[in-house]
Amino acid sequence: MIELKKISKRFESRNILSDVSATFQKGHINLVIGGSGSGKTVMMKCMVGLEEIDEGEIIYDGQRFSGLTKKERKPYRQQIGMVFQGGALFDSLNVEQNVMFPLSMFTEMSLEEKRDRVNFCLKRVNLPTAQKLMPSELSGGMKKRVAIARAIATNPNYLFCDEPNSGLDPRTSIVIDNLIKEITEEFNITTIVNTHDMNSVLEIGDKIIFLYQGSKWWEGNVDDILRTDNKEINDFIFASKLAKGIKKV
Amino acid sequence: MFVKDMMNRPEKFSIYWKQFVRELDNFGYGSLGIVALVSTFMGAVITIQTVYNLFNPLIPLSAVGIVARDSIILEFSPTMISLVLAGKIGSSIASEIGTMRVTEQIDALEIMGINSAAYLVLPKVVAAVLIFPFVVTISMFLGIFGGWIAGTASGVIPSVDYIQGLQNQFIPYNVTFAIIKSITFAYIITTVSSYHGYHTKGGALEVGKSSTDAVVYSSIMILIFDYILTQLILI
Numbered sequence: 162m163i164e165l166k167k168i169s170k171r172f173e174s175r176n177i178l179s180d181v182s183a184t185f186q187k188g189h190i191n192l193v194i195g196g197s198g199s200g201k202t203v204m205m206k207c208m209v210g211l212e213e214i215d216e217g218e219i220i221y222d223g224q225r226f227s228g229l230t231k232k233e234r235k236p237y238r239q240q241i242g243m244v245f246q247g248g249a250l251f252d253s254l255n256v257e258q259n260v261m262f263p264l265s266m267f268t269e270m271s272l273e274e275k276r277d278r279v280n281f282c283l284k285r286v287n288l289p290t291a292q293k294l295m296p297s298e299l300s301g302g303m304k305k306r307v308a309i310a311r312a313i314a315t316n317p318n319y320l321f322c323d324e325p326n327s328g329l330d331p332r333t334s335i336v337i338d339n340l341i342k343e344i345t346e347e348f349n350i351t352t353i354v355n356t357h358d359m360n361s362v363l364e365i366g367d368k369i370i371f372l373y374q375g376s377k378w379w380e381g382n383v384d385d386i387l388r389t390d391n392k393e394i395n396d397f398i399f400a401s402k403l404a405k406g407i408k409k410v
Numbered sequence: 411m412f413v414k415d416m417m418n419r420p421e422k423f424s425i426y427w428k429q430f431v432r433e434l435d436n437f438g439y440g441s442l443g444i445v446a447l448v449s450t451f452m453g454a455v456i457t458i459q460t461v462y463n464l465f466n467p468l469i470p471l472s473a474v475g476i477v478a479r480d481s482i483i484l485e486f487s488p489t490m491i492s493l494v495l496a497g498k499i500g501s502s503i504a505s506e507i508g509t510m511r512v513t514e515q516i517d518a519l520e521i522m523g524i525n526s527a528a529y530l531v532l533p534k535v536v537a538a539v540l541i542f543p544f545v546v547t548i549s550m551f552l553g554i555f556g557g558w559i560a561g562t563a564s565g566v567i568p569s570v571d572y573i574q575g576l577q578n579q580f581i582p583y584n585v586t587f588a589i590i591k592s593i594t595f596a597y598i599i600t601t602v603s604s605y606h607g608y609h610t611k612g613g614a615l616e617v618g619k620s621s622t623d624a625v626v627y628s629s630i631m632i633l634i635f636d637y638i639l640t641q642l643i644l645i
């Protein structure tokens with residue numbers, strides 16, 4: 162479980178996040194939704210310590226994470242897996258080396274054991290034979306899946322996914338969403354997913370937080386979202402005519 | 411600050427070693443072609459120009475060998491080759507690290523608790539500092555050889571005179587000085603270019619800009635340090 166207590170983040174006196182409080186449950190997918198520029202990526206980077214918050218607290222399973230030094234955060238590093246918005250695979254390494262990288266960093270496994278683990282993770286994301294391909298030879302969806310494999314390689318307790326299915330066709334999106342859902346439930350991970358994809362919201366939205374201009378505007382689950390009469394969220398989720406039609410029905 | 415940041419203790423030696431070997435190959439083997447080309451032609455031009463400038467019955471032709479050798483060893487090989495490599499290696503370092511920055515690969519390293527500055531920069535600096543003296547030495551030989559070819563082929567200076575000149579008044583310390591220069595320039599190129607790459611913000615356009623900046627600033631620094639070192643050591 163991860164808790165945010167009134168966190169705020171500024172870039173050069175511009176408020177990007179203001180007073181956001183939220184709880185992210187273990188074993189569930191916690192969705193963070195919001196329009197482009199609403200602060201989703203910044204919030205995620207603050208939560209994993211790539212950016213420092215200016216005010217508030219971030220709590221990992223009862224332990225304070227914000228305010229720790231780099232060194233004090235080391236034990237958390239192995240527990241955190243992150244899938245970046247663009248995949249962020251290492252260009253100079255092939256798929257196998259990419260997924261193996263965190264294993265070499267964090268574990269004393271032998272090469273054989275690491276290979277087994279890599280193969281297991283790649284199978285898990287449906288890419289059982291991609292080991293020797295370079296990132297430049299992968300399609301967008303394959304990159305995302307390799308990024309997921311790398312993120313889960315060390316069996317993390319916390320999984321962060323920044324728009325895991327942006328730029329993918331609806332079918333691949335759903336495959337990836339369901340993959341994240343399965344992994345989350347199977348390994349009882351605290352998973353946080355940023356998205357602005359309505360299909361994902363309906364497909365895997367256990368718990369949803371809506372960010373609007375850097376503030377938490379609304380929270381609830383899928384059923385709530387279909388019923389809410391909050392104007393901003395309706396404008397966001399039901400932006401298209403088709404969606405508005407669906408909502409009326 | 412940046413240099414201090416990357417000197418923090420490396421996490422896992424093996425991942426640094428792999429990077430180091432890759433860079434060694436990249437900087438050494440990867441730049442031989444251009445270094446050979448530039449050095450040979452440079453030596454040829456220097457020799458012919460020296461003959462032209464020294465055209466005087468009172469000066470023996472072998473003086474051409476001395477002048478060509480000394481200018482190649484002291485200035486042309488270490489400085490000019492470093493400027494050429496600032497263009498080649500500097501831009502590739504800045505765009506490699508810059509691309510990693512804008513595609514969040516550096517964030518991905520940090521997330522795994524890796525000191526990304528150390529991991530990306532240290533192997534490059536060490537590899538360049540080790541390999542540059544060799545590259546520059548090769549360039550010296552090729553430059554002198556290029557001079558010999560040009561001199562004899564065009565007939566402006568007979569082979570015997572040139573070779574005799576090469577052996578005259580040879581000061582080994584000049585080579586040491588050239589090696590010191592090449593090490594300094596290797597350090598400048600790798601740190602300046604890494605710095606520009608690492609601090610890239612934005613997208614592909616900014617990566618291009620960082621890479622240009624890297625070449626411009628490393629070249630300027632090379633020229634300034636060339637002057638400082640020459641004044642400090644030779645005078």
Ligand SMILES: Nc1ncnc2c1ncn2[C@@H]1O[C@H](COP(=O)(O)OP(=O)(O)OP(=O)(O)O)[C@@H](O)[C@H]1O
Binds near residue numbers: 195246
């Ligand atoms: N390093 C930074 N320096 C200054 N401003 C930043 C920085 N990173 C993000 N911002 C600003 O913070 C705001 C929120 O950006 P963020 O990337 O979190 O949006 P997002 O919700 O992830 O959008 P998208 O859905 O397009 O990814 C934007 O206005 C952006 O300009």
Ligand SMILES: [Mg+2]
Binds near residue numbers: 201202203323
């Ligand atoms: Mg984002």
